[in-house]
Amino acid sequence: MRLDGIRVMVIGAHPDDADVYASGTAAKFVAEGAQVVFVSMTNGDKGHRTMGCAELAARRKGETQAAARCLGLEDYVVLDHPDCELEATLENRRELTRLIRRFAPHLIFTHRTCDYHADHRACGTLVMDAAYLLGVPHWCPDVPVPDTAPAVFLMSDPFTTPRAIRPDVAVDVSDRLDLMADCLLCHPSQFLEWLPPEQEGALEALPAPDATLEERRAFIRRFWLDPYKANDARRFGLPFAYAEVFEQSEYGRQLTPAAIRDLFPF
Numbered sequence: 001m002r003l004d005g006i007r008v009m010v011i012g013a014h015p016d017d018a019d020v021y022a023s024g025t026a027a028k029f030v031a032e033g034a035q036v037v038f039v040s041m042t043n044g045d046k047g048h049r050t051m052g053c054a055e056l057a058a059r060r061k062g063e064t065q066a067a068a069r070c071l072g073l074e075d076y077v078v079l080d081h082p083d084c085e086l087e088a089t090l091e092n093r094r095e096l097t098r099l100i101r102r103f104a105p106h107l108i109f110t111h112r113t114c115d116y117h118a119d120h121r122a123c124g125t126l127v128m129d130a131a132y133l134l135g136v137p138h139w140c141p142d143v144p145v146p147d148t149a150p151a152v153f154l155m156s157d158p159f160t161t162p163r164a165i166r167p168d169v170a171v172d173v174s175d176r177l178d179l180m181a182d183c184l185l186c187h188p189s190q191f192l193e194w195l196p197p198e199q200e201g202a203l204e205a206l207p208a209p210d211a212t213l214e215e216r217r218a219f220i221r222r223f224w225l226d227p228y229k230a231n232d233a234r235r236f237g238l239p240f241a242y243a244e245v246f247e248q249s250e251y252g253r254q255l256t257p258a259a260i261r262d263l264f265p266f
Protein backbone atom coordinates (compact mmCIF):
# COMPACT_ATOMS: atom_id res chain seq x y z
CA MET A 1 0.00 0.00 0.00
CA ARG A 2 1.10 3.49 -0.79
CA LEU A 3 1.13 4.92 2.76
CA ASP A 4 2.62 2.08 4.78
CA GLY A 5 4.56 3.58 7.69
CA ILE A 6 2.79 6.95 7.51
CA ARG A 7 1.17 8.16 10.72
CA VAL A 8 -1.75 10.58 10.80
CA MET A 9 -3.21 12.34 13.85
CA VAL A 10 -6.53 14.19 13.78
CA ILE A 11 -6.87 16.44 16.84
CA GLY A 12 -10.34 17.78 17.56
CA ALA A 13 -11.83 19.52 20.57
CA HIS A 14 -14.73 17.14 21.19
CA PRO A 15 -15.37 13.41 20.91
CA ASP A 16 -16.93 13.69 17.45
CA ASP A 17 -15.01 16.54 15.80
CA ALA A 18 -12.36 14.41 14.09
CA ASP A 19 -15.22 12.28 12.77
CA VAL A 20 -17.23 15.25 11.49
CA TYR A 21 -14.34 17.06 9.85
CA ALA A 22 -12.13 14.26 8.55
CA SER A 23 -13.71 10.79 8.68
CA GLY A 24 -13.76 10.37 4.88
CA THR A 25 -10.12 11.33 4.55
CA ALA A 26 -9.19 9.17 7.56
CA ALA A 27 -10.87 6.18 5.91
CA LYS A 28 -8.81 6.80 2.76
CA PHE A 29 -5.58 7.00 4.76
CA VAL A 30 -6.43 3.71 6.51
CA ALA A 31 -7.20 2.07 3.16
CA GLU A 32 -3.72 3.08 1.95
CA GLY A 33 -2.02 1.49 4.97
CA ALA A 34 -1.46 4.62 7.10
CA GLN A 35 -1.91 4.47 10.86
CA VAL A 36 -4.55 6.96 11.94
CA VAL A 37 -5.25 8.19 15.48
CA PHE A 38 -8.08 10.51 16.46
CA VAL A 39 -7.77 12.72 19.54
CA SER A 40 -10.46 14.58 21.44
CA MET A 41 -9.03 17.27 23.71
CA THR A 42 -12.12 17.23 25.94
CA ASN A 43 -14.36 14.50 27.30
CA GLY A 44 -17.55 15.99 25.82
CA ASP A 45 -19.40 15.97 29.12
CA LYS A 46 -21.64 19.01 28.52
CA GLY A 47 -23.53 18.49 25.29
CA HIS A 48 -26.78 16.86 26.32
CA ARG A 49 -30.14 17.98 27.61
CA THR A 50 -30.92 15.17 30.02
CA MET A 51 -27.84 13.06 30.78
CA GLY A 52 -25.55 14.04 33.66
CA CYS A 53 -21.95 15.04 32.99
CA ALA A 54 -20.14 11.95 34.32
CA GLU A 55 -22.56 9.58 32.66
CA LEU A 56 -22.31 11.49 29.40
CA ALA A 57 -18.49 11.52 29.41
CA ALA A 58 -18.46 7.74 29.85
CA ARG A 59 -20.97 7.29 27.05
CA ARG A 60 -19.06 9.57 24.69
CA LYS A 61 -15.86 7.64 25.38
CA GLY A 62 -17.64 4.44 24.37
CA GLU A 63 -18.95 6.11 21.22
CA THR A 64 -15.42 7.12 20.19
CA GLN A 65 -14.25 3.53 20.53
CA ALA A 66 -17.09 2.35 18.28
CA ALA A 67 -16.11 5.02 15.73
CA ALA A 68 -12.49 3.85 15.92
CA ARG A 69 -13.58 0.31 15.02
CA CYS A 70 -15.82 1.63 12.26
CA LEU A 71 -12.96 3.53 10.58
CA GLY A 72 -10.14 1.12 11.42
CA LEU A 73 -8.24 3.64 13.55
CA GLU A 74 -5.21 2.71 15.65
CA ASP A 75 -6.73 4.55 18.57
CA TYR A 76 -9.20 7.25 19.54
CA VAL A 77 -7.72 9.14 22.49
CA VAL A 78 -10.10 11.13 24.68
CA LEU A 79 -8.38 13.48 27.10
CA ASP A 80 -10.24 14.15 30.32
CA HIS A 81 -10.60 17.92 30.09
CA PRO A 82 -14.13 19.15 30.77
CA ASP A 83 -16.14 20.19 27.74
CA CYS A 84 -16.47 23.96 27.23
CA GLU A 85 -13.43 24.62 29.43
CA LEU A 86 -10.44 23.94 27.16
CA GLU A 87 -7.77 26.63 27.34
CA ALA A 88 -4.44 27.09 25.61
CA THR A 89 -2.45 26.80 28.84
CA LEU A 90 1.19 25.80 29.30
CA GLU A 91 0.08 22.62 31.03
CA ASN A 92 -2.13 21.65 28.11
CA ARG A 93 0.62 22.58 25.64
CA ARG A 94 2.95 20.17 27.44
CA GLU A 95 0.34 17.41 27.50
CA LEU A 96 -0.31 17.78 23.79
CA THR A 97 3.40 17.95 22.97
CA ARG A 98 3.97 14.63 24.72
CA LEU A 99 0.97 13.03 23.06
CA ILE A 100 2.09 14.11 19.59
CA ARG A 101 5.73 13.15 20.12
CA ARG A 102 4.82 9.64 21.33
CA PHE A 103 2.84 8.93 18.17
CA ALA A 104 5.29 10.87 15.95
CA PRO A 105 2.81 11.68 13.18
CA HIS A 106 3.83 12.78 9.69
CA LEU A 107 0.53 14.65 9.34
CA ILE A 108 -1.64 16.45 11.89
CA PHE A 109 -5.13 17.76 11.22
CA THR A 110 -6.86 20.22 13.54
CA HIS A 111 -9.31 23.12 13.79
CA ARG A 112 -8.65 26.62 12.56
CA THR A 113 -8.44 29.26 15.28
CA CYS A 114 -11.37 31.25 13.85
CA ASP A 115 -14.21 28.92 14.74
CA TYR A 116 -17.50 29.33 16.60
CA HIS A 117 -16.63 27.15 19.60
CA ALA A 118 -14.10 28.33 22.18
CA ASP A 119 -12.88 24.74 22.60
CA HIS A 120 -12.22 24.47 18.85
CA ARG A 121 -10.22 27.71 18.93
CA ALA A 122 -8.25 26.60 21.99
CA CYS A 123 -7.58 23.22 20.38
CA GLY A 124 -6.29 24.87 17.20
CA THR A 125 -4.18 27.28 19.24
CA LEU A 126 -2.71 24.44 21.29
CA VAL A 127 -1.64 22.61 18.13
CA MET A 128 -0.16 25.82 16.68
CA ASP A 129 1.62 26.48 19.99
CA ALA A 130 3.05 22.95 20.06
CA ALA A 131 3.98 22.81 16.36
CA TYR A 132 7.37 24.49 16.70
CA LEU A 133 8.11 23.25 20.21
CA LEU A 134 7.77 19.62 19.09
CA GLY A 135 11.35 19.89 17.80
CA VAL A 136 12.83 21.69 20.83
CA PRO A 137 14.66 19.04 22.89
CA HIS A 138 14.68 20.97 26.18
CA TRP A 139 10.90 21.45 25.95
CA CYS A 140 9.31 18.39 27.64
CA PRO A 141 12.66 16.53 27.68
CA ASP A 142 11.02 13.43 29.19
CA VAL A 143 9.63 12.57 25.73
CA PRO A 144 12.38 12.70 23.09
CA VAL A 145 11.94 14.61 19.85
CA PRO A 146 10.97 12.08 17.16
CA ASP A 147 12.66 11.86 13.76
CA THR A 148 9.57 13.07 11.96
CA ALA A 149 8.45 16.70 12.02
CA PRO A 150 4.74 16.79 11.23
CA ALA A 151 3.05 18.96 8.66
CA VAL A 152 -0.13 20.55 10.03
CA PHE A 153 -3.35 20.81 8.05
CA LEU A 154 -6.42 22.81 9.06
CA MET A 155 -9.86 21.28 8.69
CA SER A 156 -12.62 23.00 6.78
CA ASP A 157 -15.25 25.15 8.42
CA PRO A 158 -17.81 27.59 7.02
CA PHE A 159 -16.36 30.71 8.66
CA THR A 160 -15.17 33.60 6.50
CA THR A 161 -13.77 36.09 9.04
CA PRO A 162 -10.92 36.89 8.70
CA ARG A 163 -11.08 34.68 5.59
CA ALA A 164 -12.44 31.40 4.32
CA ILE A 165 -10.28 28.29 4.44
CA ARG A 166 -7.85 27.88 1.54
CA PRO A 167 -8.33 24.48 -0.13
CA ASP A 168 -4.68 23.40 -0.49
CA VAL A 169 -5.87 19.78 -0.48
CA ALA A 170 -9.27 18.54 -1.62
CA VAL A 171 -10.09 14.91 -0.98
CA ASP A 172 -12.93 13.34 -2.97
CA VAL A 173 -14.94 11.50 -0.32
CA SER A 174 -17.95 10.78 -2.55
CA ASP A 175 -17.19 7.05 -2.41
CA ARG A 176 -17.10 6.97 1.41
CA LEU A 177 -20.52 8.44 2.24
CA ASP A 178 -21.98 5.32 3.84
CA LEU A 179 -18.88 4.79 5.94
CA MET A 180 -18.85 8.44 7.02
CA ALA A 181 -22.52 8.22 7.96
CA ASP A 182 -21.89 4.98 9.87
CA CYS A 183 -19.03 6.69 11.71
CA LEU A 184 -21.26 9.57 12.79
CA LEU A 185 -23.99 7.08 13.75
CA CYS A 186 -21.49 5.64 16.25
CA HIS A 187 -22.20 8.86 18.19
CA PRO A 188 -25.96 8.76 18.84
CA SER A 189 -25.62 11.05 21.88
CA GLN A 190 -24.39 13.75 19.49
CA PHE A 191 -26.11 13.29 16.15
CA LEU A 192 -29.43 11.81 17.22
CA GLU A 193 -29.90 13.53 20.58
CA TRP A 194 -27.91 16.70 21.18
CA LEU A 195 -27.51 18.41 17.81
CA PRO A 196 -30.84 17.90 15.96
CA PRO A 197 -32.68 20.68 17.86
CA GLU A 198 -30.02 23.14 16.62
CA GLN A 199 -30.63 22.32 12.96
CA GLU A 200 -33.75 23.44 11.19
CA GLY A 201 -35.95 20.49 10.31
CA ALA A 202 -33.68 17.89 11.90
CA LEU A 203 -35.91 17.15 14.91
CA GLU A 204 -38.86 16.47 12.63
CA ALA A 205 -36.72 14.26 10.37
CA LEU A 206 -35.13 12.29 13.22
CA PRO A 207 -35.14 8.57 12.41
CA ALA A 208 -37.51 6.52 14.56
CA PRO A 209 -35.99 4.06 17.07
CA ASP A 210 -36.81 1.19 14.71
CA ALA A 211 -35.51 3.00 11.59
CA THR A 212 -33.44 0.98 9.15
CA LEU A 213 -29.74 1.59 8.65
CA GLU A 214 -30.51 3.20 5.29
CA GLU A 215 -32.95 5.63 6.94
CA ARG A 216 -30.36 6.56 9.55
CA ARG A 217 -27.69 7.06 6.92
CA ALA A 218 -30.07 9.25 4.91
CA PHE A 219 -30.62 11.46 7.97
CA ILE A 220 -26.89 11.93 8.52
CA ARG A 221 -26.38 12.58 4.82
CA ARG A 222 -29.07 15.24 4.71
CA PHE A 223 -28.06 17.10 7.85
CA TRP A 224 -24.28 16.57 7.97
CA LEU A 225 -22.74 15.39 4.74
CA ASP A 226 -24.78 17.46 2.29
CA PRO A 227 -24.50 20.78 4.17
CA TYR A 228 -20.75 20.51 4.71
CA LYS A 229 -19.03 18.06 2.35
CA ALA A 230 -21.25 18.70 -0.68
CA ASN A 231 -21.23 22.41 0.06
CA ASP A 232 -17.41 22.47 0.14
CA ALA A 233 -17.26 20.70 -3.22
CA ARG A 234 -19.58 23.37 -4.65
CA ARG A 235 -18.03 26.46 -3.09
CA PHE A 236 -14.55 25.50 -4.25
CA GLY A 237 -15.73 24.39 -7.70
CA LEU A 238 -14.37 20.86 -7.32
CA PRO A 239 -15.03 18.20 -9.96
CA PHE A 240 -16.69 15.79 -7.52
CA ALA A 241 -19.79 15.82 -5.32
CA TYR A 242 -18.48 15.54 -1.74
CA ALA A 243 -15.16 16.94 -0.54
CA GLU A 244 -13.07 17.29 2.56
CA VAL A 245 -10.73 20.23 2.04
CA PHE A 246 -7.72 21.20 4.11
CA GLU A 247 -5.37 24.16 4.33
CA GLN A 248 -1.68 23.65 5.04
CA SER A 249 -0.76 25.62 8.14
CA GLU A 250 2.29 27.85 7.93
CA TYR A 251 3.35 26.32 11.24
CA GLY A 252 4.86 22.85 11.18
CA ARG A 253 6.80 21.22 8.35
CA GLN A 254 6.06 22.78 4.97
CA LEU A 255 5.25 20.34 2.21
CA THR A 256 5.86 21.01 -1.47
CA PRO A 257 2.93 20.38 -3.84
CA ALA A 258 4.69 17.16 -4.92
CA ALA A 259 5.06 16.01 -1.31
CA ILE A 260 1.37 16.80 -0.72
CA ARG A 261 0.45 14.65 -3.72
CA ASP A 262 2.57 11.78 -2.32
CA LEU A 263 0.93 11.98 1.09
CA PHE A 264 -2.60 12.34 -0.32
CA PRO A 265 -2.51 9.74 -3.12
CA PHE A 266 -6.30 9.54 -3.49
Ligand SMILES: [Zn+2]
Binds near residue numbers: 013014017117120
Ligand atom coordinates in the same frame (compact mmCIF):
# COMPACT_ATOMS: atom_id res chain seq x y z
ZN1 LIG B 1 -16.66 20.31 18.56
